[in-house]
Structure formats: C-alpha cells, structure tokens
Amino acid sequence: MKIALIGYGKMGKTIEKMALEQGHSVTLIIDVHNPEDLNSRNLQKAEVAIEFTRPESAFNNILKCIEAGVPVVSGTTGWIHRKEELEQQCNTYDGAFFYASNYSIGVNIFFALNRFLAHMMNTQPQYAIELEEIHHTEKLDAPSGTAITLAEGIMSEIAQKTDWVNESNEANHIIPIISKRIPKVKGTHQINYRSAIDDLEIKHVAHTREGFAKGAIQAAQWIIGKKGSFGMKDMLGF
Ligand SMILES: NC(=O)c1ccc[n+]([C@@H]2O[C@H](COP(=O)([O-])OP(=O)(O)OC[C@H]3O[C@@H](n4cnc5c(N)ncnc54)[C@H](O)[C@@H]3O)[C@@H](O)[C@H]2O)c1
Structure with missing residues (x-):
C-alpha cells in the first residue's frame, strides 16, 4: 500500500x-x-x-x-x-x-482484561483502585491516552467510579492515575486493587515501539x- x-x-x-x-x-x-x-x-x-x-x-x-x-x-x-x-x-x-x-495488540488484550477484572470488582468495594503509568521523559501529555482508556474501562464496569484525576486521591468515586516519567521507558501501565487482606495487580510493559x-x-x-x-x-x- x-x-x-x-x-x-x-x-x-x-x-x-x-x-x-x-x-x-x-x-x-x-x-x-x-x-x-x-x-x-x-x-x-x-x-x-x-x-x-x-x-x-x-x-x-x-x-x-x-x-x-x-x-x-x-x-x-x-x-x-x-x-x-x-x-x-x-x-x-x-x-x-x-x-x-x-x-499494541498486547495492550488491547490488556484493555479487555481490565474491563473483565473491573466487572468482577464492581461487587467488591473493599478494594481501593489505583492506576499507574510510566513513560519516557519526552512524553508531552499526562496521563497517557492508554491510561485514560483504562480508566474509562473501569468506569464503564464499576458503578461507584465516575471520574479519574491525575494525582493521588482517596475519594470513593475517583480513580487516581499516577503518572511517572523515567528516561527510556517505552510504556508501562499497571492497575492495582488493594485491600487490607490482599492486593491484586495487572500490568502491561511495552519493550519496544x-x-x-x-x-x-x-x-x-x-x-x-x-x-x-x-x-x-x-x-x-x-
Ligand atoms: N497510539 C499509540 O499506540 C502511540 C504509541 C506511541 C506514541 N503515541 C503518541 O504519538 C505521538 C507521537 O509520538 P512520537 O513518540 O513519535 O513523538 P515525537 O515527538 O518523536 O514525534 C512527533 C513528530 O511530530 C512532528 N510534528 C509536530 N508538529 C507537526 C505538524 N504540525 N505536522 C507534522 N508533524 C508535526 C514533530 O516534528 C516530530 O517529528 C504522541 O502523541 C505519542 O503520545 C501513540
């Protein structure tokens, strides 16, 4: 073509x-x-x-x-x-x-996995959610577009979550997205569900562009x- x-x-x-x-x-x-x-x-x-x-x-x-x-x-x-x-x-x-x-095909599988996990977590409010994204220092926007798509996926499945912010936040209706900029990192996204009893994490790491x-x-x-x-x-x- x-x-x-x-x-x-x-x-x-x-x-x-x-x-x-x-x-x-x-x-x-x-x-x-x-x-x-x-x-x-x-x-x-x-x-x-x-x-x-x-x-x-x-x-x-x-x-x-x-x-x-x-x-x-x-x-x-x-x-x-x-x-x-x-x-x-x-x-x-x-x-x-x-x-x-x-x-990335892997990230799109990750998007589907994220929604599946969020769907199950809708009835488990004891887990606090946090999203983390790491990219190279030249990346201009924060949070990453991928992190926003992940947050939207969670919001579509968990009724209590209605918004995201690009900083730490403990309000029940908010998904905090933590953005880190580290030289040479191609793109890492992680979703953490934390409770007093256990933690559950899913993560995608891009190795190349x-x-x-x-x-x-x-x-x-x-x-x-x-x-x-x-x-x-x-x-x-x-
Ligand atoms: N969707 C994805 O899978 C994916 C993957 C990687 C990067 N990105 C995004 O893609 C964009 C580009 O990423 P990159 O790593 O190549 O960035 P980069 O900074 O290396 O390249 C951007 C290029 O665009 C050029 N440019 C700026 N203004 C322009 C204009 N008006 N017309 C034509 N060219 C112009 C710049 O000169 C530069 O060469 C960013 O927004 C990044 O977040 C998306």
Whole structure:
C-alpha cells in the first residue's frame, strides 16, 4: 500500500522502517518543517495516511486527510476531547478515520482484561483502585491516552467510579492515575486493587515501539475501502 506519513518523529520513523520492510511504499512525509506539503494533491497520491504528531496538531492533520478523501489512521494522544467533532466531520465528508490510544495488540488484550477484572470488582468495594503509568521523559501529555482508556474501562464496569484525576486521591468515586516519567521507558501501565487482606495487580510493559507501529500498519491496511470511524475493537473483533 502507498502510505502518507504525517509526523516523522520516533513513531513516524519506526512505521516507515517497518512499512518498507513489509513491501509498502511511503509517498509523502510531513513533519514540522514542511506543513505546507500537507495538501489534497500530495495526500491523494497515497491510499492511506498514518498520523503520529503532537496533541496540538493532530486534529487539523486528520481533518485535512478526511477532506482530501484519504483514509487516516491516527495514534497521536492528548487531543481526544475533540474526537466527537472529528467523527462528525468524518460523516460529513463520508471519510474513514481510525483512532487508537494504543496500537499494541498486547495492550488491547490488556484493555479487555481490565474491563473483565473491573466487572468482577464492581461487587467488591473493599478494594481501593489505583492506576499507574510510566513513560519516557519526552512524553508531552499526562496521563497517557492508554491510561485514560483504562480508566474509562473501569468506569464503564464499576458503578461507584465516575471520574479519574491525575494525582493521588482517596475519594470513593475517583480513580487516581499516577503518572511517572523515567528516561527510556517505552510504556508501562499497571492497575492495582488493594485491600487490607490482599492486593491484586495487572500490568502491561511495552519493550519496544515496534508493537505500536505494527498495529498502526495493520490498521492502515484494514481501513482502506471502509467508511466511518473505527478503533481497535472493530479491527480485532474483541
Ligand atoms: N497510539 C499509540 O499506540 C502511540 C504509541 C506511541 C506514541 N503515541 C503518541 O504519538 C505521538 C507521537 O509520538 P512520537 O513518540 O513519535 O513523538 P515525537 O515527538 O518523536 O514525534 C512527533 C513528530 O511530530 C512532528 N510534528 C509536530 N508538529 C507537526 C505538524 N504540525 N505536522 C507534522 N508533524 C508535526 C514533530 O516534528 C516530530 O517529528 C504522541 O502523541 C505519542 O503520545 C501513540
């Protein structure tokens, strides 16, 4: 497939390397130095766009792809409060948009496990919940998009939990998310259920960025020819 890469940082470069190894081609690379090249004429030379940039630029980048009629896969985190707005634009332009806060297959299994565990914990209020995420020091947003998805998964299963905050908090309705930034950590997420009698913990540790790149390329192949707004659940059938 012919790919337009938007964002040529750690993820953009990892995706380019893996895509070329898989026999795909990259017809366009957009980074902070050439935003003017992100136009319909250039985009339409690709079959699909993959966007990994920054929270402040993701919305407009994705919108340009939708307006150009090019399906777009985005992994940029930290802009998700505008996702609904984008989905409306996707409908207006009859476009195709795929978003995942985390493209790793293992993390998506972890999301399903998280909801399953939370479902059982709904009737066990003696356990206090805490979510912890650790990433490299260059990560701009906190908490991570993955941690927010995990918190949302817990809130959908545990009636008492109605909100999360990005700090320690002991209120019954709150899920505290503790964010740590440590050099070179690719991404660790842990959910702790603690009681006076015992603790229960589930944890996912990413070893390389390649898991994210692999999932994003798979999503790019999957979305070609489709219309609408999609996520990993649609692709993986969870
Ligand atoms: N969903 C996932 O699975 C997943 C995995 C890893 C990272 N991420 C997220 O993806 C994003 C990128 O991560 P990264 O590690 O590659 O970051 P990075 O800082 O290494 O790269 C971001 C790149 O975007 C470029 N950029 C900035 N503004 C731009 C613009 N307006 N147009 C085009 N390019 C622009 C920067 O120059 C930089 O090269 C972050 O939001 C990160 O949290 C998501």
